[in-house]
Amino acid sequence: MNRIEALLTDMGLVLPSPKPPVANYLGTKRSGNLLFVSARVSEQRGKVSAEVNQEQAKLAARDAMLDLLAITKADIGNLDKITSILKVQGFVNSAESFKAHPQVIDGASELLIALYGESGRHARTATGAAQLPYGASIQLDMVVELSLSDYG
Amino acid sequence: MNRIEALLTDMGLVLPSPKPPVANYLGTKRSGNLLFVSARVSEQRGKVSAEVNQEQAKLAARDAMLDLLAITKADIGNLDKITSILKVQGFVNSAESFKAHPQVIDGASELLIALYGESGRHARTATGAAQLPYGASIQLDMVVELSLSDYG
Amino acid sequence: MNRIEALLTDMGLVLPSPKPPVANYLGTKRSGNLLFVSARVSEQRGKVSAEVNQEQAKLAARDAMLDLLAITKADIGNLDKITSILKVQGFVNSAESFKAHPQVIDGASELLIALYGESGRHARTATGAAQLPYGASIQLDMVVELSLSDYG
Numbered sequence: 001m002n003r004i005e006a007l008l009t010d011m012g013l014v015l016p017s018p019k020p021p022v023a024n025y026l027g028t029k030r031s032g033n034l035l036f037v038s039a040r041v042s043e044q045r046g047k048v049s050a051e052v053n054q055e056q057a058k059l060a061a062r063d064a065m066l067d068l069l070a071i072t073k074a075d076i077g078n079l080d081k082i083t084s085i086l087k088v089q090g091f092v093n094s095a096e097s098f099k100a101h102p103q104v105i106d107g108a109s110e111l112l113i114a115l116y117g118e119s120g121r122h123a124r125t126a127t128g129a130a131q132l133p134y135g136a137s138i139q140l141d142m143v144v145e146l147s148l149s150d151y152g
Numbered sequence: 153m154n155r156i157e158a159l160l161t162d163m164g165l166v167l168p169s170p171k172p173p174v175a176n177y178l179g180t181k182r183s184g185n186l187l188f189v190s191a192r193v194s195e196q197r198g199k200v201s202a203e204v205n206q207e208q209a210k211l212a213a214r215d216a217m218l219d220l221l222a223i224t225k226a227d228i229g230n231l232d233k234i235t236s237i238l239k240v241q242g243f244v245n246s247a248e249s250f251k252a253h254p255q256v257i258d259g260a261s262e263l264l265i266a267l268y269g270e271s272g273r274h275a276r277t278a279t280g281a282a283q284l285p286y287g288a289s290i291q292l293d294m295v296v297e298l299s300l301s302d303y304g
Numbered sequence: 305m306n307r308i309e310a311l312l313t314d315m316g317l318v319l320p321s322p323k324p325p326v327a328n329y330l331g332t333k334r335s336g337n338l339l340f341v342s343a344r345v346s347e348q349r350g351k352v353s354a355e356v357n358q359e360q361a362k363l364a365a366r367d368a369m370l371d372l373l374a375i376t377k378a379d380i381g382n383l384d385k386i387t388s389i390l391k392v393q394g395f396v397n398s399a400e401s402f403k404a405h406p407q408v409i410d411g412a413s414e415l416l417i418a419l420y421g422e423s424g425r426h427a428r429t430a431t432g433a434a435q436l437p438y439g440a441s442i443q444l445d446m447v448v449e450l451s452l453s454d455y456g
Contacts, residue, residue, distance in 0.1 A: 022254050023257070023258045023261070023278070024258045024261040024262055024265065025261055025274060025275065025276035025278075026273045026275055027275070028275055029236070029238050029273070031185075031186065031236060033335075033336075034186075036239040036274075038275040038277065039276065039279065084333070084335060086335050086338075086340050087333065088329070089277070094434075094435055096434060096435050097435075098435060099435065099436075099437055099438050099439050100437070102327035102329075103327055105327070106327045109327070109328040109329055110328050113328065121328075121329070121330045122330060123329065123330055123331070123333040123340035123341060123342040123445070124325075124330075124342050124343065125343035125393070125445045126327070126343065127343065127395055127433055127437070127443055128434055128435035128436055129279055129434065130280055130282035130433075131247075131248050131249075131251065131280035132251075132253075132279060133251055133252070133253045133254050133279070134251050135251050139277070141275070143340070173428075174406050175407055175409070175410045176410045176413040176417065177413055177426060177427065178425045178427055179427070180427055181388070181389075181390050181391065181427040183337075183390050183449045184337075186390075188390050188427035188447070190427040190428050190429065191429035191431065281431055281433070281434075282398075282400060282432055283399075283400050283401075283402060283403065283432035283434075284403075284431060285404070285405045285406050285431070287403050291429070291431055293427070293429045
């Protein structure tokens, strides 16, 4: 019961308050046992490698994933309903010289693996962006699989 | 019968002629009741905030969504078969100083909600791009759910 | 039996050794008969139109698709299990003046069509990126459909 949130507490992490979407979209949308989770940007602002270093950016990716989990919980009620993380897409707002996008997005992926184990391992696209909404350093979205027993 | 197209007419909008893909891809591809709709770029060209203002860009996002709907209709025959809009991805060709990508992509999302109501609300990723095909201001793709009764 | 690999041989192409993911993600992740294939970057480095010409970039897109197929084969055992290519997403690391992203990503799409015929035709998003991991010219990911008989 609330196994994932208990793990977060064990890790010393707190699920943030779910932030409502900033514009005309939903936090998540479900079809069958697939849940599409809308992109969220990190609280951390600034271009990675120019204004923000790689370690700060990796932490920002972890924090943005906490925001994705918070909105997902708000929508489905319990993070334990997620049976598999399928695909994560991460954009890094980066100076042209920066090329270590995968290592930054690992901040999000490592959190998912710590929480969901093998089921938390996922396919991924980590890429660069010249600019992100609100000047954020990181933007993440994902597709997850939900338990069939919860949704038939 | 053609409820969605009747709504478009009521809104004073016209579904454009479906534009054939510009290269070696399909307009849409179906798997079960999921339909993947290829990206389309707006007729509107130019970088948002540098050459195109935010209001023009939002209108360009609406018009690009009309193009997505036109090609979807050409492929599935009737837009009423769409039971849910799952995920929209929008790229805004923007100057580095521009940060209001979500407000621009709302042009597409608001059209979907006007047409499909609650089912038209969707997960979304709105992000920046340094350049888009043909110098377009907006690029949109989406994943939608089709009626199971039409496709078994 | 291994029809797709035989076709590759007929085309004079060789499936490369599957490259393990460079960071904390899987090469592919399956849900039902959907397989999400992680993004791979091309061996070819450099900005298209500045350091790499369009023809080289198109070839790099084909080669990156060979890498996607190699990692897919490593995960599912046999490329013949793919029943349909659903969606390809391609990023082109390009100078701001470059606008022919679709023609570059055709290098990947044409390979899929040569191998899988009509089933290889797919929905697609081809777009620009200011920078890609490791300074690569091309980044590709995809979603494919697998044979239900293999996965129930």
